[in-house]
Amino acid sequence: ATTLRGYADGRGVRIGAAVADGPLQNESAYTTVLDREFNSVTAENAMKWDALEPSRGSYNWGGRRPAGEPRGRAQPGRSHTLVWHSQLPSWLANGNFSASELNTILKKHIDTTVGRYKGKIYAWDVVNEAFNEDGSMRNSLWQSKLGTGYIANALRWAHAADPNAKLYINDYNIEADNAKSDALYNLASQLLSQGVPLHGTGFQSHFTVGQVPSSMKANRKRFSDLGLEVAITELDIRIPLPADSAELARQSTDCKTASENCLGVPRCAGVTVWGITDKHSWVPGTFPGYGAALPYNENYVAKPAYTGLSNGL
Numbered sequence: 001a002t003t004l005r006g007y008a009d010g011r012g013v014r015i016g017a018a019v020a021d022g023p024l025q026n027e028s029a030y031t032t033v034l035d036r037e038f039n040s041v042t043a044e045n046a047m048k049w050d051a052l053e054p055s056r057g058s059y060n061w062g063g064r065r066p067a068g069e070p071r072g073r074a075q076p077g078r079s080h081t082l083v084w085h086s087q088l089p090s091w092l093a094n095g096n097f098s099a100s101e102l103n104t105i106l107k108k109h110i111d112t113t114v115g116r117y118k119g120k121i122y123a124w125d126v127v128n129e130a131f132n133e134d135g136s137m138r139n140s141l142w143q144s145k146l147g148t149g150y151i152a153n154a155l156r157w158a159h160a161a162d163p164n165a166k167l168y169i170n171d172y173n174i175e176a177d178n179a180k181s182d183a184l185y186n187l188a189s190q191l192l193s194q195g196v197p198l199h200g201t202g203f204q205s206h207f208t209v210g211q212v213p214s215s216m217k218a219n220r221k222r223f224s225d226l227g228l229e230v231a232i233t234e235l236d237i238r239i240p241l242p243a244d245s246a247e248l249a250r251q252s253t254d255c256k257t258a259s260e261n262c263l264g265v266p267r268c269a270g271v272t273v274w275g276i277t278d279k280h281s282w283v284p285g286t287f288p289g290y291g292a293a294l295p296y297n298e299n300y301v302a303k304p305a306y307t308g309l310s311n312g313l
């Protein structure tokens with residue numbers, strides 16, 4: 001194979017990219033690389049609640065919603081995300097709704113969104129970032145008003161709206177065996193024993209160069225042993241700027257390790273990178289002083305990380 005998707009197709013897995021509406025519409029190099037290299041696509045922001053329902057009851061399905069809207073392209077969608085504490089529209093975040101109102105609002109959001117894309121999205125991040133680092137539940141709007149039961153309900157509603165979609169719980173800092181991944185593991189076991197439709201665990205995998213955890217494969221395997229799919233859902237490996245050649249080489253090794261460790265576990269669905277090019281990445285804005293986190297540089301030249309990623313597929 002000569003492309004990422006060529007390698008991934010050979011392994012029967014997905015290699016995905018998170019995409020942003022702006023470059024998708026305005027930069028031909030962006031869509032050229034997307035179509036050539038990736039066999040899965042995720043909207044970086046366009047499927048989040050604030051983008052979909054900016055004012056209550058008025059949905060914004062317009063524009064070119066990258067995941068799920070037929071674009072005449074070859075990528076099926078992995079969609080992100082239905083229930084999250086962040087990027088909520090202000091009418092919802094500041095609405096002071098009662099528990100029963102919130103329950104109704106959440107059900108409607110899931111019915112409407114998953115129902116609209118039924119058959120077009122192969123996997124949904126149903127719940128995102130539900131845990132704190134110490135393994136306790138994050139005190140989100142959902143958790144504080146509805147309790148942990150919101151997770152099972154969200155999964156059941158999503159399954160009813162699209163019985164063929166794979167339903168994931170997604171989080172960061174769960175790549176290693178630690179208190180947070182233990183808590184998710186315990187919740188996942190419990191949900192499965194209750195017959196709740198949970199099909200996968202998404203490991204975001206926002207790493208710093210040289211700090212890819214060594215317990216990653218063993219940790220992933222215990223989720224896979226529950227019968228769950230595992231996937232890397234938001235891979236990027238940030239480097240303190242300016243990145244030097246040793247760091248770029250290390251990033252390449254880290255990319256290989258990350259994808260290898262996923263594909264080395266049964267039921268690995270694949271790897272999604274959180275962007276395509278360093279020109280458009282959330283990293284510099286969120287982690288000041290860091291960047292160069294993606295497989296292509298600002299000029300769409302493949303970096304050593306690209307080779308590392310292909311070698312891990």
Ligand code: XIL
Nearest residue numbers: 044045080128172204234274281282
């Ligand atoms: C990020 C996007 O990349 C940014 O453009 C946006 O401003 C904030 O959200 N974990 C997630 C993603 O689950 O939704 C986040 O995406 C990155 C961290």
